[in-house]
Amino acid sequence: MGEPTAKTANEADDHSGSAQRSSGSRAALDTTGTSGESGTGEPGLARTLLERLRTPRQPKFWFEILLIGVSYWLYSQIRNAVPEQQVAALRHADAIWALEHHLGLAFERSVNHAVNSVTWLIVGMNYYYATLHFFITIGVLTWLYLYHPSRYGPARLVLFVTTWVALVGFWAYPLAPPRLMTGGGFIDTVLVHHTWGSLSQGSLAKVSNQYAAMPSMHIGWSLWCGITIVTLAKPLWARILGGLYPVFTLLVIVSTGNHFWMDAVGGAVCLAFGFGVVCLIYGRWVYALPKYSTGALILEDKAGDGGYIVRGRKSRP
Secondary structure, X not given: OOOOOHHHHHHHHHHHHHHHHHHHHHHHHHHHOOOOOOOOOHHHHHHHXXXXXXXXXXXXXXXHHHHHHHHHHHHHHHHHHOOOOHHHHHHHHHHHHHHXXXXXXXXXXXXXXXXXXXXXXXXXXXXXXXXXXXXXXXXXXXXXXXXXXXXXHHHHHHHHHHHHHHHHHHHHOOEOOHHHOOOOOXXXXXXXXXXXXXXXXXXXXXXXXXXXXOOOHHHHHHHXXXXXXXXXXOOHHHHHHHHHHHHHHHHHHHHOOOOOHHHHHHHHHHHHHHHHHHHHHHOOOHXXXXXXXXXXXXXXXXXXXXXXXXXXXXXOO
């Protein structure tokens, strides 16, 4: 065999150095992530916590059912516990109505009277107002849970933040709906056509806050559904229906005398706040997150073509 030549010795040294460098790089990645910070330092710990917070996770079915049920119950309890300040609410309604007249956009009463003259249409809108905001929102959440599991949690958080912010509006600005205005000339379509499902009529009115019209959560929730469907759905017909849903909802809340159009603006503002908060938490647009969870997501590092680095491997959005 003989003694190793100088060439073979140098090659062996090169292979050894290469292996050590590779091993060192892996160790550095394990201890510091991609930032190169010490694994024991505070910046490294903060980064790790942020990554864990931002990492999409597979939702757990029974936890989500319990969370949504309890949250909606709490929302309803708090909303209805807001003091019904009738005098202030009616004064605010007069102010909104006067402002809309000043802007030349006080069209709600005309729409209310026109639609009320078509019985089958207004009855359908009464039932739409009473039910669809709940069933469609739950339907979109279910769709996200099944087909976009890693986007479900952030999207659900947007909805929660939007809804809880709305409670601040109910407390801070009690507002009577147009149908309850004194001398406003609006028709209470549920009362006139004897349709069920409204919390504003019968014995349910005693446990429901009649002056929580600003902001409109019918609009906040329908816009959330519409944006979600338009952004993520593939069939064209589904995207068209998703885009039209908040438009139909706006027509319904005005036609039934339950809201001014400015209440809809308030709902849209709450939703924008919800999206903004969640985008800050996750570092980017909610629906740009990966469809499925594949590991710890490092959102600060991009993978060239718009993907993400997931512990050293690329994950498609």
